[in-house]
Structures are given as C-alpha cells and as structure tokens.
Amino acid sequence: MRKFSLFVYSGLGIFTICVLFLCCKPIEQARATAVNKQEQSISDKLKWSERMALSIMKRHPKAWQIDYHEKPKWDYKIGMILTAYEKLYAQTKEEKYFDYIKGYADTLIDDSGNFQNFNPQDHNIDFINAGKILFGLYNKTKEKKYLTALQTLRNQFVDYPRTVSGGFWHKKIYPNQMWLDGLYMGQPFYARYTVEFEKGEKLDDVAHQFELLRNHAYDKETGLFFHAWDESKAMPWANKETGTAPHIWLRALGWYGMALVDVLDYFPKDHPKQKQLVAYLNELASGVSKYQDVSGLWYQVPNLPNRAGNYLEASGSSMLVYAIAKGVHKGYLPKAMNKIALKGFNGLTTKLIKVDDNGELHITQVCASAGLGGNPYRDGSFEYYMSEKIKVDNSHGLGAFLLAAIELDK
Incomplete structure (x- = not known):
C-alpha cells in the first residue's frame, strides 16, 4: 500500500511538473519574442546616421551582401558606404562598425594581400574607391596584407591609360574619356596615398x-x-566641338563635389593648388544652390526641373548635402551655405526616407545606375537618364545619405 501511494504521489508530482512546464513555455516564448523584437527594432532616439547604419547591417549582416549581391565583390558603392562606417566608428567607438568594415576586406583580400577576381590590366578606376578603407585597417591592425593591397591599388596609377592631356580614362573600355564619377573613384585614394607614403609628391x-x-x-x-x-x-x-556629354546629371555633380571635399583633406593650405580646388568647390556650391528645389532636393537632371518625367533623386541630393556641409565645416565654403545643406537634409528625411514598423530606414527614389556608351548603348539624352531604373535602398543612396547624416551630425 505504501508502495502504491508513493507511486501515485510520484506520478502526480511528475504530472504537476509537466503542466507547469507546458504552461510556462508559452510565457517564456512570448518573453523571448518580445526581447527579440526589441533587439531587432531600431530606436528613433538614435541619430539618423546610426539608424541608417543599423538598418543596413540588419538587412545585410555581411557588407558584401549590400545590394543583394549573391557573391562577394570588391565594389565602389560598398566602398563609399564603408567610408561612412569609418566615420561612424570614429564618432561612436562602436566596434561593430569596425568589424563590419574589416569583415568586408577580409572576405575579398587573402592573407597575402591579393584581391579576389582582380586583373590589373582591366584598368577600371571604379576598383580603386573601396581601397580607402584599407588605410584605417592597416593603421589599426598593422597587418601587412592591407599594406600590400594598398600598394597594389597605388600601382594602378603607374601605367593607367591617360588622355593626351594627362587625364585618367574612366575605364580602359572608355578610351579618352573622363567622367566626373571617376574623380571620386580615384583621386581621394591617390591623394591620401601620396601624402602618407610619398611625401605628397603626386598632389x-x-x-x-x-x-x-x-x-x-x-x-x-x-x-x-x-x-x-x-x-x-x-x-x-x-x-563635336567641345567633347562634352549632352546633359548634366545630378549624381555626377555629387561625385564631383564629394571628390573635391575629400581630396582637400590631404592638400596642405600652402600647397599651390589648394586654393584652386577650394575655388572649384565654391563654384560648384554656388551653381547647384540655384537649382535646389523648394523641397531642398535636386532633380535627376537638375537644370530641367519642369521637363516631363524628371524626378527628385536621392543619391545625388545626399552627395551635394555632404559636400556642402563638409565644405562649410572645413572652412572652404561660407557659413551661410550650411542652410542649403540643412534644407537638403530635411528634404531627404521628410520626402525620401521611409521608416518601417521595426524602425528600419529605407531610402527611396535612387537612380540605380547611369553611364555613357557601352552595350547596350547609352546616349546621354534626357530620355536616357529618365529610363534608368529607380530603386529603394540602392547602395548609391545608402552611402551618400550616411555620409550626409554623419557630416551634419543629425
């Protein structure tokens, strides 16, 4: 009898424990879901820069995945985004931003400093841009592979094809052509390298x-x-008389402006060309300010705002905001021009930035890509610039917005 009672008692105990376990499990799951949702949600109390940076990392845990790439690629657009993460890391000291940059470089560069899928004879100036992240990686880690990779990119300029007048071709496949885009792709890297390793001899x-x-x-x-x-x-x-393209393209103006403010970081004030570059920046800022829309943004073809099909474009607008804001902060531009940058940034955040239920930021109305020539042929007409795809969260817009937000510290 005692044995039976003990058995019943034990059975009831096990039953009670099972019931408690089953009752508690949904509670624990609910708590875990709430915590997980909280961890995933991006706070609107953060600055715009961190909100965008965290949004990108949430969608793309590895930087090479940005733009939904299926395979890792050394990419100029990702390079622009990661230069913004460098600035963010310098501001916040958050190691996750540095790790995001390093993870990208380590995926594309082997232990000997060789780039994945790189042919030096391709002579594509776009390939240089992402190399800017290697300076910080080398300075922090002193790993030789980053120095080797820097030297590889620097050597591109040794035999890079040039126009008769000494300008770097945009790409080997575009002979005798210089694009405004190419100034941003190559010159900030070239300027920094020659200052840090060559005593500025190539400025x-x-x-x-x-x-x-x-x-x-x-x-x-x-x-x-x-x-x-x-x-x-x-x-x-x-x-046929001037050699120029048929139209003005907003993002090209943005590339030019960013290239100017970034190379000026490496030109000493007493360098003979420094004042000239500052004058160019003032000329650009003055020019684009006349075409700023009442929204604070700029049109895809900025000088034809009323033409059918034209639209307010996010990446070029962000680039100009960054270039003007940095120009003011560095003392290259009049302080009054900061109003143009602030108006532009306000236009971005109120018109083109969308926030989803988890607090993720998305940037809309980004021109996916644009160029000249090639196959299929791009004729540079107004209709051509309107025909290029308009995307959400395209990397051109993500990187430029990040840079603008960090510069204005909003």
Missing part, C-alpha cells in the same frame, strides 16, 4: 585631374558640369 597630378574636367566639362550657361568629356570627340554622345 599636382591629383589636382590636374580636377583642372581638366573643370576646363572641359564646365557649362558657363548653367554654372554646372556635364556628366563627362571625351577628349577625342569621337564618341557619338560627345559634342
């Missing part, structure tokens, strides 16, 4: 690239710059 060459496009792509009528210049005037898109 004149850096400045010469800007001189050529200022002298040949500047449009006196609008005070803006055409997208590109073909020195040979042989391309079907090129003006």
Whole structure:
C-alpha cells in the first residue's frame, strides 16, 4: 500500500511538473519574442546616421551582401558606404562598425594581400574607391596584407591609360574619356596615398585631374558640369566641338563635389593648388544652390526641373548635402551655405526616407545606375537618364545619405 501511494504521489508530482512546464513555455516564448523584437527594432532616439547604419547591417549582416549581391565583390558603392562606417566608428567607438568594415576586406583580400577576381590590366578606376578603407585597417591592425593591397591599388596609377592631356580614362573600355564619377573613384585614394607614403609628391597630378574636367566639362550657361568629356570627340554622345556629354546629371555633380571635399583633406593650405580646388568647390556650391528645389532636393537632371518625367533623386541630393556641409565645416565654403545643406537634409528625411514598423530606414527614389556608351548603348539624352531604373535602398543612396547624416551630425 505504501508502495502504491508513493507511486501515485510520484506520478502526480511528475504530472504537476509537466503542466507547469507546458504552461510556462508559452510565457517564456512570448518573453523571448518580445526581447527579440526589441533587439531587432531600431530606436528613433538614435541619430539618423546610426539608424541608417543599423538598418543596413540588419538587412545585410555581411557588407558584401549590400545590394543583394549573391557573391562577394570588391565594389565602389560598398566602398563609399564603408567610408561612412569609418566615420561612424570614429564618432561612436562602436566596434561593430569596425568589424563590419574589416569583415568586408577580409572576405575579398587573402592573407597575402591579393584581391579576389582582380586583373590589373582591366584598368577600371571604379576598383580603386573601396581601397580607402584599407588605410584605417592597416593603421589599426598593422597587418601587412592591407599594406600590400594598398600598394597594389597605388600601382594602378603607374601605367593607367591617360588622355593626351594627362587625364585618367574612366575605364580602359572608355578610351579618352573622363567622367566626373571617376574623380571620386580615384583621386581621394591617390591623394591620401601620396601624402602618407610619398611625401605628397603626386598632389599636382591629383589636382590636374580636377583642372581638366573643370576646363572641359564646365557649362558657363548653367554654372554646372556635364556628366563627362571625351577628349577625342569621337564618341557619338560627345559634342563635336567641345567633347562634352549632352546633359548634366545630378549624381555626377555629387561625385564631383564629394571628390573635391575629400581630396582637400590631404592638400596642405600652402600647397599651390589648394586654393584652386577650394575655388572649384565654391563654384560648384554656388551653381547647384540655384537649382535646389523648394523641397531642398535636386532633380535627376537638375537644370530641367519642369521637363516631363524628371524626378527628385536621392543619391545625388545626399552627395551635394555632404559636400556642402563638409565644405562649410572645413572652412572652404561660407557659413551661410550650411542652410542649403540643412534644407537638403530635411528634404531627404521628410520626402525620401521611409521608416518601417521595426524602425528600419529605407531610402527611396535612387537612380540605380547611369553611364555613357557601352552595350547596350547609352546616349546621354534626357530620355536616357529618365529610363534608368529607380530603386529603394540602392547602395548609391545608402552611402551618400550616411555620409550626409554623419557630416551634419543629425
């Protein structure tokens, strides 16, 4: 009898424990879900820069996945985004931002400093841009592979094809052409490398690239710059008298402005070309300010705002905000111009940035890509610039917005 009672008692005990376990499990799951949701939610109390940076990392745990790449690629757009993460890391000291940068470099560069899928004879100036992250990685870690990779990119300029007047071709496949885009892709890297490793001996060459496009792509009528210049005037898109592209493209203006403020970081004030570059920046800022929309943004083709199909574009607007804000903060531009940058940033956050239920930021109305020539052929017409896809969260917009938000410290 005692044995039976003990058995019943034990059975009831086990039953009670099971019931308690089953009752508690949904409670624990609910708590875990709540905690997980809280961890995933991005606080609107953070600055715009961190909100965007965390949004990108949430969607793309590895930086090479940005733009939904299926395979790792050394990419100029990701390079722009990660230069913004460098600035954010310097501001916040949050190691997760540094690790995001390092993870990208370590995926694409092996232990000997060799780039994945790199042919030095391709001579593509876009490939240089992401190399800017290697300076910080080398300075912090002193790992030789980063120095080797830096040297590899620097050596690209040794035999890189040039126009007769000394300008770097945009790419080997675009002979005799200089695009405003290319100034941002190559010159900030070239300037920093020559200052840090060569006592600045190539700064004149850096400045010469800007001189050529200022002298040949500047449009006196609008005070803006055409997208590109073909020195040979042989391309079907090129003006037969001037060699310029048919239209002004907003993001090209943005590339030009960012290139100027970033290379100026490495030009000493007493360098003969420093004042000239500052003058170019003032000229650009003055020019684009006349075409700023009442919203604070700029149009895809900025000098034709009323033409059917034209739209307010996010990446170029963000780039100009960054260039003007940094120009003011560095003392290159008049303080009054900060109003233009602030108005532009307000336009971005109220018109083109969307926030989802988890607090993630999304940037809308980003031109996916635009160029000249190639196959299929891009003729540089107004209709062509309107025909390019408009995307949400395209990396051109993500990187430029991050830079603008960090510069304004909003």
